[in-house]
Amino acid sequence: MPELPEVETIVKGLKKVLKGKVINSLECYYPGTIIYDTDIEATPFPAKVLELCRRGKYIIITLETDNAIIIHLRMTGKLVFDVLPSEPLQYERARIILHNSEVLHFIDIRTFGKIIICKQQNEEQYLPILGIEPFSKNFNANHLKAILKGKEASIKTVLLNQSIIAGLGNIYTCEILYRAGINPLMPAGKLSHKEIVEIVQQTLAVLSEAISLGGTSISDYRNIDDKTGSFQDFLKVYQKQFCPLGHKIERIKQSGRSTFFCPICQKNKS
Numbered sequence: 381m382p383e384l385p386e387v388e389t390i391v392k393g394l395k396k397v398l399k400g401k402v403i404n405s406l407e408c409y410y411p412g413t414i415i416y417d418t419d420i421e422a423t424p425f426p427a428k429v430l431e432l433c434r435r436g437k438y439i440i441i442t443l444e445t446d447n448a449i450i451i452h453l454r455m456t457g458k459l460v461f462d463v464l465p466s467e468p469l470q471y472e473r474a475r476i477i478l479h480n481s482e483v484l485h486f487i488d489i490r491t492f493g494k495i496i497i498c499k500q501q502n503e504e505q506y507l508p509i510l511g512i513e514p515f516s517k518n519f520n521a522n523h524l525k526a527i528l529k530g531k532e533a534s535i536k537t538v539l540l541n542q543s544i545i546a547g548l549g550n551i552y553t554c555e556i557l558y559r560a561g562i563n564p565l566m567p568a569g570k571l572s573h574k575e576i577v578e579i580v581q582q583t584l585a586v587l588s589e590a591i592s593l594g595g596t597s598i599s600d601y602r603n604i605d606d607k608t609g610s611f612q613d614f615l616k617v618y619q620k621q622f623c624p625l626g627h628k629i630e631r632i633k634q635s636g637r638s639t640f641f642c643p644i645c646q647k648n649k650s
């Protein structure tokens with residue numbers, strides 16, 4: 381599933397090809413992929429794209445009308461930009477057509493992805509409760525310490541919770557905890573100040589590196605040129621047999637997801 385760095389990479393790519401352009405229409409090839417807010421007028425297009433941004437793992441396209449388009453790629457969704465229209469491609473569930481005939485294909489094998497067209501004032505209704513953005517100034521050790529205080533759930537589970545921190549998924553939480561030297565089973569509320577500082581620093585480091593490498597392409601993720609990212613070449617524990625120091629990686633289940641960690645490198649120091 382695309383996580384923060386992948387969605388950020390996609391938004392960067394989309395800005396180059398969509399910003400300032402006029403969307404002429406949306407076509408849906410799989411029932412339920414496009415959702416229309418009930419307040420949306422019968423003909424929301426043409427509409428000019430004003431701005432694009434990311435919130436958690438969501439892409440938000442602000443239109444010059446009072447409307448917005450929210451895209452959630454979920455498990456296998458990808459957006460591919462094309463200068464020429466064509467017949468619907470394999471697994472293409474919807475497409476956004478621009479006034480100059482350029483096309484943004486929404487391809488999604490598993491069909492969980494959604495494109496929502498809503499009034500800007502109704503955006504919140506279509507987004508889950510999203511916690512702090514890692515690149516916001518609120519994401520610091522003191523703030524995180526206050527959030528984690530008293531939490532008995534494991535730190536891995538807490539980091540995955542989108543209503544606490546927005547944008548982290550399974551791959552990056554495994555990598556962040558490895559680099560921070562923290563056991564993923566550690567109760568979140570028991571972490572020392574030093575360990576929380578370490579989590580904040582490693583979160584920013586891992587996410588920044590991943591963004592600079594265009595994200596991680598383990599399965600379906602592609603950027604809008606349909607090219608892969610390359611952070612998968614720099615993963616240290618996720619889906620690995622051995623950590624960089626040669627210790628055997630353990631694989632356990634937490635909140636239904638596989639956690640990869642090194643029991644030697646990730647022995648808590650406190």
Ligand SMILES: [Zn+2]
Pocket residue numbers: 623624625626627642643644645646
């Ligand atoms: Zn190790």
